[in-house]
Amino acid sequence: MLLEFGSTILMAGVAGFAYLKSNGSPSNDAAKIQSIFTNSKWTGVNGETIRIHRKRKFQDGTEYVYQLPLGFDRKKIESEKHILEDGLNIRHKYLEFDPADLLKIKLDRTVFKQIKRILTSKKTSRKEIEMEFDGMLRIKVYNESMQDRYDWDESYLKDDTWSVSIGNTRQGTVRHDFDEHKHLIIAGATGYGKSAILKLIVTSLVLQQPNNVKLHLIDLKGGSAFQRFKDLKQTISFTRDPAEAKEILENIQVEMNKAYIEIVDAGYEDIKESGRKERHFIIIDEAADIADDSACMDVVTDIARRGRGAGYYLIYATQYPSSQSIPQQTKRNIPSRLCFVLDDAIASNTALGQTGAEELPLIPGRGIYKNVKRQIVQTPYITNKEIKKCIEPHIVIRPRKEENNEKGTETGSDTFIIEET
Incomplete structure (x- = not known):
């Protein structure tokens, strides 16, 4: 009975994990960016909207490439980059755990405590962006913050x-x-x-x-x-x-x-x-x-x-x-x-x-x-x-001469101090 019940919970956990990955707070960034463009009224001279041209994933995030309307000042977005970054990070607190953790659950009397520990292991992630323009506006969205320390060698x-x-x-x-x-x-x-x-x-x-x-x-x-x-x-x-x-x-x-x-x-x-x-x-x-x-x-x-x-x-x-x-x-x-x-x-x-x-x-x-x-x-x-x-x-x-002996001592010899560092 306990085995069946534990298996059911385990499967529910896997399903929940999959749901969080696809539908949780880290939602579709492309849609968020498009909404930010609209809400910030970043449009062309005739009201044309910025439209996505393509996107591609890389190791640490996703790059979104946009075609800017004629007459649009790209420096406006560059100077207001924080609006994009803040918008992408609204309610960006989510459950993150390795599915392998679910498979490690021991089906015994502590099963509920094990599941609770996994589900309450929350991680706050802040996305960061980089932008460049080469005829197209390229916005790179990184899933994690940049490393905050590099030790010199x-x-x-x-x-x-x-x-x-x-x-x-x-x-x-x-x-x-x-x-x-x-x-x-x-x-x-x-x-x-x-x-x-x-x-x-x-x-x-x-x-x-x-x-x-x-x-x-x-x-x-x-x-x-x-x-x-x-x-x-x-x-x-x-x-x-x-x-x-x-x-x-x-x-x-x-x-x-x-x-x-x-x-x-x-x-x-x-x-x-x-x-x-x-x-x-x-x-x-x-x-x-x-x-x-x-x-x-x-x-x-x-x-x-x-x-x-x-x-x-x-x-x-x-x-x-x-x-x-x-x-x-x-x-x-x-x-x-x-x-x-x-x-x-x-x-x-x-x-x-x-x-x-x-x-x-x-x-x-x-x-x-x-x-x-x-x-x-x-x-x-x-x-x-x-x-x-x-x-x-x-x-x-x-060597440096003492202020009171710049012309030498009475014996004719110079006085100086050796300072060791």
């Missing part, structure tokens, strides 16, 4: 190049090649990856180009991010003080102008064509702290405008993107951007040139990298312990 390095790993997508690793795209603006709220990616970039450059990279580190957040790099043999200048930052920037400008003239007068278009190996990286963390100093910002703008030819590359980071902290002239000369979550669409538009960063999930390292195209990335995470291990061979002990 040496596989992210690429020897003897100026290309660094900037993040991971579902398709693989995205790299930023400074010899191709020169400068980079980085923005993002505190705690979501800005300082972490700066440390990763510095570490990668030192490991990939130990003899050719020259670092100018301006850390206006108190030195917490760059302090560990100040004694690197590759570090030419380091400061935490806005007044000193001005002096450093002016010295960089003088050297940059000299290098630029030498390269151009030799008949070369830029440093890459000249064959010179050396590259200077001017990395400013929390640039908003020098935004009020017009002399500083004039130098920053000049580096962004002419530094590319001389091999002086600017990485300009701020957690407060505004028209003042990122001047228009600087933005125009730095099309490459990496942006983590921001508090509103205005800040996103300032940093990226478009909205979207305000819609990012609150996941450290999740950002938007915009270069030739815009991509959602998860930046690799490198621990401070790993950084220390990587850069230790490049630390040098620098």
